[in-house]
Amino acid sequence: MDNFSTAQENYLKTIYHLQQTAETVSTNDLAAALGTAPASITDMLKKLSKKGLVSYKAYYGCHLTAPGTDKAIGIIRRHRLWEYFLSQKLGFSWEEVHEVAEELEHVSNEKLILKLDEFLGFPRTDPHGDPIPDAKGKMVQQQQISLASLPEKKAAVVTQIGNQSPEVLEMLDEKNIAIGTRIQVIKKYPFDESMEIKTDNRHQSHITRELSQNIFIKGSS
Amino acid sequence: MDNFSTAQENYLKTIYHLQQTAETVSTNDLAAALGTAPASITDMLKKLSKKGLVSYKAYYGCHLTAPGTDKAIGIIRRHRLWEYFLSQKLGFSWEEVHEVAEELEHVSNEKLILKLDEFLGFPRTDPHGDPIPDAKGKMVQQQQISLASLPEKKAAVVTQIGNQSPEVLEMLDEKNIAIGTRIQVIKKYPFDESMEIKTDNRHQSHITRELSQNIFIKGSS
DNA sequence: ATAATAATTTAGACAAATCTAAAAATAATT
DNA sequence: AATTATTTTTAGATTTGTCTAAATTATTAT
Numbered sequence: 262m263d264n265f266s267t268a269q270e271n272y273l274k275t276i277y278h279l280q281q282t283a284e285t286v287s288t289n290d291l292a293a294a295l296g297t298a299p300a301s302i303t304d305m306l307k308k309l310s311k312k313g314l315v316s317y318k319a320y321y322g323c324h325l326t327a328p329g330t331d332k333a334i335g336i337i338r339r340h341r342l343w344e345y346f347l348s349q350k351l352g353f354s355w356e357e358v359h360e361v362a363e364e365l366e367h368v369s370n371e372k373l374i375l376k377l378d379e380f381l382g383f384p385r386t387d388p389h390g391d392p393i394p395d396a397k398g399k400m401v402q403q404q405q406i407s408l409a410s411l412p413e414k415k416a417a418v419v420t421q422i423g424n425q426s427p428e429v430l431e432m433l434d435e436k437n438i439a440i441g442t443r444i445q446v447i448k449k450y451p452f453d454e455s456m457e458i459k460t461d462n463r464h465q466s467h468i469t470r471e472l473s474q475n476i477f478i479k480g481s482s
Numbered sequence: 483m484d485n486f487s488t489a490q491e492n493y494l495k496t497i498y499h500l501q502q503t504a505e506t507v508s509t510n511d512l513a514a515a516l517g518t519a520p521a522s523i524t525d526m527l528k529k530l531s532k533k534g535l536v537s538y539k540a541y542y543g544c545h546l547t548a549p550g551t552d553k554a555i556g557i558i559r560r561h562r563l564w565e566y567f568l569s570q571k572l573g574f575s576w577e578e579v580h581e582v583a584e585e586l587e588h589v590s591n592e593k594l595i596l597k598l599d600e601f602l603g604f605p606r607t608d609p610h611g612d613p614i615p616d617a618k619g620k621m622v623q624q625q626q627i628s629l630a631s632l633p634e635k636k637a638a639v640v641t642q643i644g645n646q647s648p649e650v651l652e653m654l655d656e657k658n659i660a661i662g663t664r665i666q667v668i669k670k671y672p673f674d675e676s677m678e679i680k681t682d683n684r685h686q687s688h689i690t691r692e693l694s695q696n697i698f699i700k701g702s703s
Numbered sequence: 704a705t706a707a708t709a710a711t712t713t714a715g716a717c718a719a720a721t722c723t724a725a726a727a728a729t730a731a732t733t
Numbered sequence: 734a735a736t737t738a739t740t741t742t743t744a745g746a747t748t749t750g751t752c753t754a755a756a757t758t759a760t761t762a763t
Contacts, residue, residue: 271762288711301751303712308749320711321750351597361591368585375570509741522721524742529719541741542726650728 266365271295272305272412276325277333287324295371325356331398338394340366341387342377348388349381355388355439390421390477392442396425408444408468408476409454416445423475436466439475488588491557492516493526494535495587497546498554506543538559554621559615561587562608563598576609576660577651591649611642611661611698629639629665629689629697630675637666644696657687 265406275294279286289307292299303319310317314329325333343365347353354362371442371456376398378384385401392400411417419442422429433439443461452457454470468476486494496515497567500507509527513520524540529593531538540631546554564586568574574582596617599605606622607613613621613660624641640663643650664682673693689697 266749274572289709299711299751300713304750313645347594347597353597355595359596361589364591365586366672370582370584370585371570372574372578374572376568380572385532397529410743418684470758481659510739518720519722520741520744521723525720591732 267331267396268365269309269314270332272309273325273333274336274340276315276323277330280324285324287322291323318330322439331463334394334398334400336366338398339368339374341373341391341393342381342384343417344387344389345381345384345393346377349384354434356434358388359425376441384439386421388440389425390419403477403479405477406479407474408446408456408458408478409470409473411444411446411478413446413449416443417478417480418443419476420479421477423477429472429475430474436468437461437462437464438466444476444478486553486590489526490530490535491553491588493530494546494554495545495557497536498551498558501545501691506545506694508543512544518687519621555615555619555621557587558596560589560618562614563595563602563605565608566602566605567598567609570605575655577655579609579650580646581634587613607661609643610646611640624698624700626650626698627700628695629667629677629699630681630691632665632667632669632693632699634670636703637664638699639664640697641700642698644670644698649692653693654697657681658683659687663700664695 264343272291272295275291276286279290281292283290285409287301288299290296291306292302294439295302306315306317309329313326314332315323316326321347340342340362343362346356347358370444378396383395384393392402394400405421406417407423408417408419419438420442421440422433437460438444445459447457447459447465454473456468456473457465458468459465485530490578493512495517496512497507500511500515504511506696509520509523512518513523516523526651527544530536530550532542534547536544537547538544538637561583564583565579568579569576579607598615604616605614615621626642626643627638629638629640639661640661642661643654658681659665666680668678668680668686674692677689677694678686679689680686
């Protein structure tokens with residue numbers, strides 16, 4: 262009753278993520294996110310529904326039940342702990358960690374994750390700044406203030422990346438921006454809402470609105 | 483052409499191990515080792531044979547081809563590196579590592595294993611003393627001298643455990659014997675071929691013939 | 704409000720890995 | 734060498750997760 266296939270875990274995790282922006286998750290959205298045909302989604306939702314992990318009504322999408330949410334958070338916990346491990350201990354770059362963590366997250370030994378968490382020093386965020394749920398499933402979601410809203414002259418520290426696609430991560434690498442980087446706004450251009458910034462490692466860069474909206478920060482007090 | 487299912491990897495690994503004691507591996511032996519019905523073994527051997535990983539002739543068993551052997555050694559490498567990681571970094575006991583490594587070994591990212599190997603300091607033996615193949619598949623198999631053949635008064639260091647069943651490992655734990663433990667024979671009893679030994683951690687124990695034959699050693703020069 | 708469009712589900716099929724029961728081949732025994 | 738026993742294979746089914754094509758339901762636009 263507590264054993265799930267890799268496929269099922271991926272469904273739960275993906276439904277959880279899609280639920281962050283919409284109450285209910287549609288069959289097509291899930292299909293797009295998983296790269297699976299909509300008909301297959303319907304089949305799987307019926308199975309997960311029978312198991313009590315999602316609440317599903319035909320033609321009206323689905324959402325996670327309480328047990329389903331717990332399970333999903335557990336998978337996300339594993340994923341992010343492995344990302345942290347790959348980044349901090351094995352020296353992987355932040356573009357690389359996601360793919361490998363996608364595999365490691367399905368290794369489901371309870372003690373392994375507890376010991377790994379301890380070994381890593383109970384980290385609270387992964388290499389992209391996303392919060393890592395603790396053993397009880399609790400995670401601290403910090404304020405989502407984007408770089409776009411930081412006024413001229415002001416400085417702040419990067420805490421999280423919104424869109425974590427390879428394209429975004431590549432740009433951030435080139436501009437020497439990572440989690441923990443201190444950024445100061447030199448000049449904002451109202452015309453296209455782009456900005457000139459300076460990072461703590463003496464780099465100066467031009468940031469478009471699109472990119473600045475995906476860089477989340479906290480005051481550098 | 484280079485992607486294998488968990489099931490297929492388990493077949494290759496198990497055939498490799500069974501080949502250590504017999505040239506050719508029979509369907510029934512494989513079935514017993516994998517806990518799978520003989521009919522299923524036949525099916526899978528046909529698939530692996532078509533892929534060129536095993537050489538299989540109906541009614542006459544199978545053995546690994548060169549590519550199959552390479553693949554099997556790769557899986558064993560992953561398994562033993564993870565065992566080392568679990569034991570040395572996460573503090574798992576040697577009875578526990580095998581089961582978890584059985585899952586982790588199927589995560590097949592090349593770079594992950596190279597980096598893990600480096601992170602662990604390129605260990606050459608796992609927690610049970612079994613050799614870990616290097617990135618090229620090479621492994622050093624040491625002399626298999628068992629404690630049973632060590633003469634009275636002589637001392638030696640434990641290098642490997644033969645039968646790694648939970649039963650054996652539990653006994654060794656109780657007698658404070660692990661890889662690296664220095665053992666001195668105090669007295670041998672010809673009647674039942676048991677012996678009295680002393681370990682470097684001041685413990686004295688009685689060892690039966692059965693157990694002594696599963697403790698491999700090297701001279702403590 | 705009805706027709707066109709989009710989303711979703713059903714129906715039927717497939718591949719992978721397994722099973723049981725029965726048939727066939729090999730090995731052992733008298 | 735013939736019979737018995739053992740091992741292995743074949744045949745037919747099952748489960749899981751997937752697919753395509755067709756049917757159905759919901760939504761949007763005229």
